[in-house]
Amino acid sequence: MRRTDVTERQKKILAALVEEYIASAEPVGSKTVLERAGLKCSSATVRSELASLEKAGLLEQPHTSAGRIPTGAGYRLYVNELMDRRGLTEEETKRINEALASSAGRDLFQDAGRLASEETSYPALAVASPAKALITRFDLIYLDSRSFIIVLLMSDSTVKNKLVRLPFSFEEALVRRLNAAFNASFTGIGREAITPELIESTELGAGDTLGLASVIASFAAEALASGQRAEPVLMGSESLLKIPEFRDSDKAHRLMSYLSGSELAGLPSLPGSGDIKVLIGPENVAEELKDTSVVLASYDAGDNMRGVIGVVGPTRMDYSKVAAKLSYIAAGLSRLLAGRSMPPQGFGKLMIKGDDTPHEG
């Protein structure tokens, strides 16, 4: 059971078996291991070694008289100690760089997720860790006697806005007074601090008899709340269907439903920035992921925000490649998001940060 029980030769055998299994998706027998590991012994010897490894809980047999496949523990040992951490080819890094660069600016999360999925051919998900941003500043832009725009500058330097159009008239002066009042009492507070009492006192303070304050407060509350929930994007879930393990429609369906439906709440404590976290099969908490592996890479999204990008695949997965690619993509994201010190595309040539993805009629 203890790793120290595993001899050098056994490690070599385990590594060969895992690699073969990753490539072939089929139980591996003693003969095949022998070939791949290039050992100087007979298949009988390998067999007895395999039996030991099985006793140690690193391998298992689907049934008597089939080859063996790694257990979760087997993969874990492989990933921790045996795996040869090769990097990416030049072509691969180039491809990733280009893809990230070309998506510059818009929908970076989505594009990064798509990229991760395409590169690994597994479903990918990307989350920006919830920002606990507060409101730094209010601006109310008076448009005409019945409408104005609320512009909120958040502490994480995002900007949110809403156009408010009312069925009755109000004065520009009122909007100005409200602007000042909100800047005074609604900045730097959390959602729970927005109470009916606060709204009422703001209303009184600004002389608002029309209820505008409650509209503004409502939007403020919404803005504070929306930052709270992470919004995971899932890309390329259809690639599951190409994986032998998920040829079974039911299995694929279960996993896809979980991925697309879940809040991904089960996402484990995020790894530190730049780190890679590999969760192998049974190590996953979520029941639905028990026989899949999850590889996560975290990136620095700037302004103290941390994001995670990851893929979900069969336990039989080229961990080395996948980890390298995710890691590289995550680094690229960090570079693009955290620094943002490179010139924007288009006409400009200066650094820009903000929100440019509105949608809604």
Place this chain on the structure above:
Amino acid sequence: MRRTDVTERQKKILAALVEEYIASAEPVGSKTVLERAGLKCSSATVRSELASLEKAGLLEQPHTSAGRIPTGAGYRLYVNELMDRRGLTEEETKRINEALASSAGRDLFQDAGRLASEETSYPALAVASPAKALITRFDLIYLDSRSFIIVLLMSDSTVKNKLVRLPFSFEEALVRRLNAAFNASFTGIGREAITPELIESTELGAGDTLGLASVIASFAAEALASGQRAEPVLMGSESLLKIPEFRDSDKAHRLMSYLSGSELAGLPSLPGSGDIKVLIGPENVAEELKDTSVVLASYDAGDNMRGVIGVVGPTRMDYSKVAAKLSYIAAGLSRLLAGRSMPPQGFGKLMIKGDDTPHEG
């Protein structure tokens, strides 16, 4: 071949067969038809009628000595003339109403898509037809000597914004001058009108020696462009896997890839608002959809915008139910989006319209 060749009894038989096939997903034989249609004749008669229908191109046999299934033309006749357009049950309408109401405001497209998918148990997609919105008004909010916010009010009443932070200082007065200059020369124009010359003249006019104008112009151009492309959302594609026709992983994979990857450019000329369009199997232009059916409903998204919501499923589909549900959802969307004259959720009680979905660090 001409529809007039089809006798009343044949229509009855066709209808029974289609309905049975929709329910069972398996070729239907003469005996089953007889039972379901409740005809006063024998199975032999039905058989000869079936043979006629087959000759007319409305039915086909997967192989000799199996039951029959409808062809595209068969479904078409059924949908056009035979289908009994029953409405929704009270429970169904209630469920849809509640779902739409609860999503009020945020991510309505996405939620509507999800709803459509859940209700029909087919993959659903929702598109807002591209708005050709122009910029109505610029507001530049000066934050501090190195940053300001650009707020754009678009002609479709959405609002877009961006926080700009620069590595050098500038005066509030400059920002004010630029604000006026952009309001003068950049409102009401299309993207193609934003030329280097225009930017330069604006720069000169406002006395901008720092290049701020080009940053603002760049964002303006981006805002004008982003409205142009429709952004389809696809929901519930995993439900494909529950459908017998798509138990085959390869088939499912092909379709899912098409749906998630495509620009949905193949979406046919949209039906008029309130209309339902049914595209049966081979009627679809896209090769990938040749053996699926697409049901589309359009809705009115306000401000002259039109959206489409639809589902993709097997040709064997309960057209009546699906059409009714989509139609009802589309009507609900129209109500929520076009009018928007109902009080917003939260603290407010007045009508609100705008953009509240920023994301990006």
Place this chain on the structure above:
DNA sequence: ATTTGGCACTCTTTCCATTCGAGTGCTAAT
């Protein structure tokens, strides 16, 4: 004490032949 060749054994997979059954098409009688 480890390694090895050999061999019996176990299971799955594949293949074939057979049967089974649903459904048709045709014909002759009504």
Place this chain on the structure above:
DNA sequence: ATTAGCACTCGAATGGAAAGAGTGCCAAAT
């Protein structure tokens, strides 16, 4: 026209039998 009856067809299900892959173990060899 309709119908009962029947021969026919073709896929689906059934049931071994044979093949193949791989193991486990033992006795001999190193």
